[in-house]
Every structure is written in C-alpha cells, then in structure tokens.
Amino acid sequence: MRRFIKRQEGGILVLAALTLSICMLFAAVLLDVGLLYMTKSKLRQIANAAVLSAAQELTHTETDVNAVLNDILTAQQARGLVSKVEMDRNRSLTLRLEQEVSTVFAPLIGFDAMTVSAEAQAVLAPIGRGKGAVPIAMLDSVSFVKDTVYSLQLIPSATNLLTSTLNGVGSFGVLRLLGPGANLYGQDLRTGFSGTVGVNDVLSVQLGNVLSALATDTRNAINDRISRCPHPPGETYHRDCSRVMLIPLYRAHLISEGQLVNVKITGFAYFYLLEPMGLLDTAVKGKFIDRVGTGHFVDGALDRGAYTIRLVE
Structure with a gap:
C-alpha cells in the first residue's frame, strides 16, 4: 500500500x-x-x-x-x-x-x-464637404491654370448677380449661406461660413435688396482678409493666412424666368488674394492654388486643387 x-x-x-x-x-x-x-x-x-x-x-x-x-x-x-x-x-x-x-x-x-x-x-482626395467656404461660387465648367494671376470680377452688375467674371468669362454667383442680406454676405466673405457646405447641397442665390451694399461689403471683406494675413504676399503655403479663400464650385439647379435661383455644389477650389481692392475696384487679383485643407471626401467631388487627406487602410 x-x-x-x-x-x-x-x-x-x-x-x-x-x-x-x-x-x-x-x-x-x-x-x-x-x-x-x-x-x-x-x-x-x-x-x-x-x-x-x-x-x-x-x-x-x-x-x-x-x-x-x-x-x-x-x-x-x-x-x-x-x-x-x-x-x-x-x-x-x-x-x-x-x-x-x-x-x-x-x-x-x-x-x-x-x-x-x-x-x-x-x-490626397478632393474636398467634398468643407468648413469656412466663402459665399462666392464659381461655375464648375470654367477652366483655370494654377498659379496664374487672374482678375476676379467679384462685384456683380445691378441687373444680374451672375455676371461676375473670371477675366471676362461669366462664372461667379453670390450664395446665401447664413441667409439673405448683405450683412450676412459680408460676414461670410470675411471669415468664411461657420457651417459646412458640401457636394450635392442645393443653395439659393443672393437676390433682391442686397445689390446696393454688395460692393462695399465685398471690398471691405477682401481687404480685411488681406490685412489679417501675417505673412508676406505670395507665400501661399501658410496654414494661418486669411488671403486663401475656399470657393465652392456649382452648376445650375433651378432657373426661373431666365433667372438662376438655386445652384448645386459640385466641388471646391482655393483662391489666393494678391492685392487689396480700391474704392472703385470691382475685381480682385489673385491665383488659384493647390492646397490641403480641412474637410471631408465625398464621392463625386470635382478635383480642382482643394484637397483633404485620407488614410488608406
């Protein structure tokens, strides 16, 4: 045992x-x-x-x-x-x-x-939804060359807000982002829209009693953006330079009685402001640039030089 x-x-x-x-x-x-x-x-x-x-x-x-x-x-x-x-x-x-x-x-x-x-x-992917866009939209069919100086005719005529031009080519429209009225337009142009604007958004065109104030608000906003940039003119790469504007691209969505009422956003482009506007100026000089900014990729966004970054898994 x-x-x-x-x-x-x-x-x-x-x-x-x-x-x-x-x-x-x-x-x-x-x-x-x-x-x-x-x-x-x-x-x-x-x-x-x-x-x-x-x-x-x-x-x-x-x-x-x-x-x-x-x-x-x-x-x-x-x-x-x-x-x-x-x-x-x-x-x-x-x-x-x-x-x-x-x-x-x-x-x-x-x-x-x-x-x-x-x-x-x-x-790099085209921005499809971005924050800080200005209320001046560009027709997406208009072509431009990057880093070439253009004169943007930002102040529209008294008969049609969509006669603003890029070196003579009709291309620009004034958008309602915060709402109707020249004061809100000037605020959005000066600091950028506080909300987001994205591809496939349908926005109204600014019409009516804002015509008399658009010129003054445009000049003041553009000059303020230029004065707030702490860097020498031409240095387009600084992240904190307010000379750079995020411009929505559009195509016509609703036309009523020959007047464009609504537009659909199709993408974005960056425009760098070169010179201030004088009291009698109706155009501003600048150039379109390639730039990476804050935004989100949306499938179908046009590639016109405004980019966001995506991680590829």
Missing part, C-alpha cells in the same frame, strides 16, 4: 512538473504575442501620424514633405526604423516602419528576435 502511494505521489509530481512547464510555455507565448502586438500597434500609430502630417505638404515640394516627416519621426525616436518612403506624383505618401523585438519564447526555437512592421499610406 505504501509503495502504491509513493508511486502515485511520484506520478503526481511528474504530472505537476509537466503541467507547470506547459503553463510556463503558454505564458511565454502569450507574452511574446502581446509584446509583438503592442510594438506593431505603436509603429502603426507613429506611421499614421507621420503620413497624415507630412501629406499636408504634398501640394508643395518633396523637401517640405521630408522635413515634416523627419520632424515627426525624430520626435518619436523612430527615424532609424524607416524601411520605405514613397511619394506618388505628389498625390500619396507611403511610410513603412520596421523594428526587431527581443522575445522570450522565440530563442527556444532558434530565434533571438522577430521583426515587426507597420505601413501607412495617406492620399
């Missing part, structure tokens, strides 16, 4: 040792998996933040993109982890990070470390 008990005790000890070994092995595997997952998650966060920040410079130069990318990676102590950086015709930015991770279990099967990687890609 005693021998049987001793044999039982010995078997239990062996079984306990084996069970403990298996538990430790599983614990080591779980520890490795957790460590690899945490490392990959951190790399992905760094890569996402880096491409989202650097992609804002894709409309400028490769040097600008790399400068922002290096600043982010340096701050995160990740410059030595870069295995790939690709820019595709100034429309997308791809970053791949790799890091070797020392493991607990891997050495038991001949691996001292494992390589973990994460890749992020940011692409």
Whole structure:
C-alpha cells in the first residue's frame, strides 16, 4: 500500500512538473504575442501620424514633405526604423516602419528576435464637404491654370448677380449661406461660413435688396482678409493666412424666368488674394492654388486643387 502511494505521489509530481512547464510555455507565448502586438500597434500609430502630417505638404515640394516627416519621426525616436518612403506624383505618401523585438519564447526555437512592421499610406482626395467656404461660387465648367494671376470680377452688375467674371468669362454667383442680406454676405466673405457646405447641397442665390451694399461689403471683406494675413504676399503655403479663400464650385439647379435661383455644389477650389481692392475696384487679383485643407471626401467631388487627406487602410 505504501509503495502504491509513493508511486502515485511520484506520478503526481511528474504530472505537476509537466503541467507547470506547459503553463510556463503558454505564458511565454502569450507574452511574446502581446509584446509583438503592442510594438506593431505603436509603429502603426507613429506611421499614421507621420503620413497624415507630412501629406499636408504634398501640394508643395518633396523637401517640405521630408522635413515634416523627419520632424515627426525624430520626435518619436523612430527615424532609424524607416524601411520605405514613397511619394506618388505628389498625390500619396507611403511610410513603412520596421523594428526587431527581443522575445522570450522565440530563442527556444532558434530565434533571438522577430521583426515587426507597420505601413501607412495617406492620399490626397478632393474636398467634398468643407468648413469656412466663402459665399462666392464659381461655375464648375470654367477652366483655370494654377498659379496664374487672374482678375476676379467679384462685384456683380445691378441687373444680374451672375455676371461676375473670371477675366471676362461669366462664372461667379453670390450664395446665401447664413441667409439673405448683405450683412450676412459680408460676414461670410470675411471669415468664411461657420457651417459646412458640401457636394450635392442645393443653395439659393443672393437676390433682391442686397445689390446696393454688395460692393462695399465685398471690398471691405477682401481687404480685411488681406490685412489679417501675417505673412508676406505670395507665400501661399501658410496654414494661418486669411488671403486663401475656399470657393465652392456649382452648376445650375433651378432657373426661373431666365433667372438662376438655386445652384448645386459640385466641388471646391482655393483662391489666393494678391492685392487689396480700391474704392472703385470691382475685381480682385489673385491665383488659384493647390492646397490641403480641412474637410471631408465625398464621392463625386470635382478635383480642382482643394484637397483633404485620407488614410488608406
């Protein structure tokens, strides 16, 4: 009987040792998996933040993109982890990070470390819904050349608010964003609409008793935007420069008795103001620019140089 008990005790000890070994092995595997997952998650966060920040410079130069990318990676102590950086015709930015991770279990099967990687890609997409748009919309069929100086005839005639022109081509309409009235028009033109405007939105055209005040409000708003920009004229890349206007693009939606009543928004463009307007001026000089701004992508938005950034999963 005693021998049987001793044999039982010995078997239990062996079984306990084996069970403990298996538990430790599983614990080591779980520890490795957790460590690899945490490392990959951190790399992905760094890569996402880096491409989202650097992609804002894709409309400028490769040097600008790399400068922002290096600043982010340096701050995160990740410059030595870069295995790939690709820019595709100034429309997308791809970053791949790799890091070797020392493991607990891997050495038991001949691996001292494992390589973990994460890749992020940011692409420029046309803004389909944006905040801060001005109440001057441009006909979407009008073509223009980026960075070429144009005179926009922003002050309409007394007979038709849609005779404003781009170097003589009828193209501009005055929109109701906050509502009817010249004061609201001037406020929206000066600071941008506080709400959002997006593709497929149908908006009313400003008509009626605002005609006499439009000229003054237009000049005051344009000159105020220029005076508030703290940067030298021509430096279009600053994010805080109020010379840059987000202009909605439109096509006719409702025409009544020969008068355009409603328009449908089809996209956006950025216009940079170059010179103030004088007391007798009815046009303002500036140029259309490619720029990344705050907004959302909407399928079907026209690509006219106003972009937002999307992460590609």
